[in-house]
Amino acid sequence: MLKEERHAFILKALETRHKVLTIELSQSLGVSEDTIRRDLKELADAGRVKKVHGGAVSHSLNPFHYKDREIYAHEEKILIAEKAKSLIRPHQVVIMDGGTTNTELARRLPPDLKATIFTNSLPVAVELTDHPSIEIIFMGGRLLKDAQVTVGEEVVATLSGIRADVCILGTRSLDAQMGITEIDWEETKVKRAILHAANESIALVIPEKIGTVQPYIIGEPGELSVLVSTLARRDPRLRPFHEMGIEIL
Amino acid sequence: MLKEERHAFILKALETRHKVLTIELSQSLGVSEDTIRRDLKELADAGRVKKVHGGAVSHSLNPFHYKDREIYAHEEKILIAEKAKSLIRPHQVVIMDGGTTNTELARRLPPDLKATIFTNSLPVAVELTDHPSIEIIFMGGRLLKDAQVTVGEEVVATLSGIRADVCILGTRSLDAQMGITEIDWEETKVKRAILHAANESIALVIPEKIGTVQPYIIGEPGELSVLVSTLARRDPRLRPFHEMGIEIL
DNA sequence: TCGAATCAGGCAATAACCTGCAACCATGCT
DNA sequence: AGCATGGTTGCAGGTTATTGCCTGATTCGA
Structure with a gap:
């Protein structure tokens, strides 16, 4: 042999x-x-x-090999992305965070949409390079290998110079009392900056993350503008958010 | 017989x-x-x-024939990357430019190599996320969709704050008189900054690019430290570079 | 945290390899 | 015929590659 x-x-x-x-x-x-x-x-x-x-x-030898990775709850994330894509209006300036759901959204943005998207997520940026008319600004910094996003003061500094129309947060945990929470301190700082750099904030979240809490707080629940999930609008789990005036989709 | x-x-x-x-x-x-x-x-x-x-x-049993037609001269680029990977020493700070050859190199870096790599290339960064011990700093800016690299003053500004050990240039054209030249003005500015931010500069170049010229000049040929190609060390096309004191690999 | 699985590096035996050399042969020239 | 030439072949030897085993370190999963 x-x-x-x-x-x-x-x-x-x-x-x-x-x-x-x-x-x-x-x-x-x-x-x-x-x-x-x-x-x-x-x-x-x-x-x-x-x-x-x-x-x-x-x-796999092509640079899209992360696509092969098994994505947890992929079907749900696709549904959420489909719901969310109408939220981005033409000519808006958008900040997109990382996460598989956000990546799914980036892949599904309407081809005729003209917008400027700031992101710190490698997969989101890669997806957007296929889009014909979106302007992409990648925010540099130290790259976290597992999350595939950049973090650090450089990202935060870039964000502090931006006033975006809307941000789309990758949401690890969402709770009616504690708000959006994260498990990684570095990512937390970046996500806070993202939240504060945008007028509106959209959270894409799969139902099982609702009601969970992580150690670091990104923002009050009231700071959210829109919450997109697969749940029906009247689902009791969403009730507290609805009562705060958050739009449910 | x-x-x-x-x-x-x-x-x-x-x-x-x-x-x-x-x-x-x-x-x-x-x-x-x-x-x-x-x-x-x-x-x-x-x-x-x-x-x-x-x-x-x-x-037909052996690899290259049926794989990866999409990358032009892929075989050669693999050879070049293999040659070049020994040039990065442990604990160096490296700037890596974009380009398919550089991506190939990023994929092939020895897994035990500890180093810090600055890059403005999406594919390079994606490849490096699979590497266990390399620290990746992504330099943010506006993303050029076809080249998949960031450009703009933000990248240049980041580079001006770096003094790297070595940079690895993706080389579109290399000529003994004109040096390294580029076809895109934005990329040119970034590549100039990369060249000036590193003590040593390595160019990975497939033979057919040698002797060609593009409109914008990145650097004098003499600014190169090492030239990696598939040509034999004594190949006449490399002679002028060798006479300038550039190391040929 | 612990035990088991897995890994990396070194070692020795075997097989395969390469280099130089001499033998051989066919050819063509003197 | 005699001889030089160039090409081919087999052999001797020293070198390299491959493999399995071993040992101590590392990593993983419970």
Whole structure:
């Protein structure tokens, strides 16, 4: 068995299976795990696969590979994005935060919409590059690898020089008492700045996040203008927000 | 048994079997393994087969033929990226420009490399988010949709506050007299700033770009530190650069 | 936090490789 | 015929690649 054959086998397996395990490969190819490990290392060094503990996963070569990631509650997020896209009016200046729901919205903006969008989210920016008429301003800073957003004082400073019409917040947790809360301190500071740099604020949120609380507070619930979820307008979970005068969608 | 006959036999065998082993061939053709090895070497030099340890495989088995047509001269760019990745030393501060070759490099950086990378390129940043130990600073600004890089005074301002160890320029055109030149004015300004913000500058360039000129000048050829291409070190096209004291890789 | 799984690096054995050399052969010239 | 030439082949040797095993470190999941 030539090394190249094994490599071809591994790549083939990854095309269909997305993930391979070292121990599986060693059994089906009849070589030691060490050899497989070395194979995976070579393939990883060549950028053909991504090595993970216990095996490897396919490393799709185009820059949109984050699309492959399994998105939690994807269907719901698509629904929310579809609802929300009418909220952005032509020629507005918009700040878009990160998050999968916001990315979904960026992908779904009407092609004829003309607007200026500030964002600190890599995926949102990538999606918007496909849009024909939106002007994109990316706010620089240190990049958080898991959230794929920039943070730090540079982002905050940029935001302090903006007065946007509307911001669209990625919402980790929303509670009628505590408001919008976050788990990451750096992101919190940025989101606060986003909230304060816009006249109106829109939160896109899947129902299960409503009523949960994280350690850091971004803003009072009353600071929200519009809340978009998959819930019916009269759902009791939304009642307190409605009573504060927040528009429910 | 003539050499040509053996070559024909080997190619025929590869058509049907995908791989051949040196030992097998030597037995079925009744010649020494060394002779087969020499045959394979000739066929490989002629590009008819791919030589591997233990024998040879047909070209269709090997990667590049069916993958990634979308990136122009992708193979060459991979080679260049592989060459260049050793140029980034641990704990350096690096500025990475946009371009497909640079993206390729970003994808191929050794996973154990610890470094800080400033970039204004969306694809580069996306690739780097998969890297375990690199700190990424994204330089914000207006996003050019086709090049997927940010431009504008904000980027230039950020760069003016940086003194990096090395910058890696995406190179549209390189000429021994005119130096590095660009076709887009906005990008030109940013690239100038990148060049001036780093102590050393590395240009990754595919051979066909050497000797071409665009309207806007980014820098003198002498401002380059290292030139990475697929050409042999002694290639006449590189001679003028070598004589300027630019390191050729 | 702990135990088990997994990993990285080193080591040795084997196989494959490359280089130089001498033998061989066909050819063409003197 | 005699000889030089160039191409090819096999062999000896020293070098490199590959692999499995081992050990200690790291990482993961409970």
